[in-house]
Amino acid sequence: MASDQTRTAILAAAERLYAERGFGDVTLRDIVAEANVNLAAVNYHFGSKDELIAELFVTRSIQTNRERLNELKAAEERGGGRAAIEDIMRALVGPTLRGCLGPDREGSTAARFMIRASIESVPPIRRIKNREVDHLRKFAAAMRRAMPGRDDTELYWGLHFALAMAHHTIREKERLLRLSEGKCDLDDVRAIIDRVVTVTVMALTMGEAAVSAPPPARPAVMHGRLTRQDL
């Protein structure tokens, strides 16, 4: 089937252009020019522009979520059914950060597309995005297992802040670079992931200290992770 060739070319071209210039600035004519196909091909193969965008987004969403869940699963197996909280957070923010930051590549096209999608919030994507909550719930559940007895509210805030830091770092990396005059190394993805994870775990354990015991034991996480030279 040569038709799949056209379909694939459109998908690839669209993702590339959307990732680069955003949804607002890319027209169907831009896409078909990039893909070297006829204008009508988009509507023939996808029905509409919105359905094209939706297909792009669901495909990539599934991929990212699978990556995250794979890491989570690996961590849980490593821990005999209960993953360490750090590894859970690492599974949450690692795939996205690795995909979107880094020295050589400008971030893969797929990752940059997903960033755009989470920034610009165009209608077809907004509709799909609501399912993301179900995915995040799996991480909330893992966190609950890792920190039993912890108040759920705290878990949600921790999850929320982890995504905040990861996401914002990707979105505003230019600004952070300029603000810090290059001092913040945005190519050292490992260090960034460590940093986000460390802060998140501190935020999560901090609450525990304040709520459970008046003389709070220093959080367990500070022992291992905090002596890294990159902090």
Add this chain to the structure above:
Amino acid sequence: MASDQTRTAILAAAERLYAERGFGDVTLRDIVAEANVNLAAVNYHFGSKDELIAELFVTRSIQTNRERLNELKAAEERGGGRAAIEDIMRALVGPTLRGCLGPDREGSTAARFMIRASIESVPPIRRIKNREVDHLRKFAAAMRRAMPGRDDTELYWGLHFALAMAHHTIREKERLLRLSEGKCDLDDVRAIIDRVVTVTVMALTMGEAAVSAPPPARPAVMHGRLTRQDL
């Protein structure tokens, strides 16, 4: 001058609509209908659509920045020239969070407009936004005074994460509400500000602990702020 009336009506209507529906979905015709003025009035008074958006954005930017700087200044005077790091962060994230969250109001129109602006990143705004770095530098300077000897890199990351948490909380409040099934109280703005500030200060002092002294003293901030009942 009756001309100012039209100008003002356009500005107000535009801000309201942009705040509500975003830049992508609002046309000049929507704006002039909302403002009850003629279509040509926009180009007569502002020159172009982009210049209208730019004027809205610079006005609000100046206001937000002034609010922040006022709080910062007050904190520095309270501390005799050197503000506590918590109060600096509070001055940074407080105005925005107070403006955009809260029970009664849906967040002021002005604040919601600024959120849109920071989300959608339309060309005229992108051009202006570059000056924001200069504003943030004032906070970096205050932080440096509050934590002398601290590595600059850490300060920038702390500043960056504070904005990340504040911003992301505003952007994704619906999702956090659904994820937590209402357990995360997004109407208690004071508690949210405290939470963001506490985590940020922990992130900032955590590095200090790891870098300076091998047996890290429990961060000073944990004494005062951490016993709040809302954590």
Add this chain to the structure above:
DNA sequence: GATAGTTTCATACATATGTTTGAAAAGCAA
């Protein structure tokens, strides 16, 4: 109250953009 400058208005213009159409081309099974 006449005149000059300012503002408003209805309307038109130009163009960008998603979509549709109908015919031509290509693929494929018999």
Add this chain to the structure above:
DNA sequence: TTGCTTTTCAAACATATGTATGAAACTATC
């Protein structure tokens, strides 16, 4: 090949949208 389906193509369509225009209404100064 023949006949049918699937795919491609150029062109047209419909419309939304920012902008421009020229006349009318309004305002203020003398």
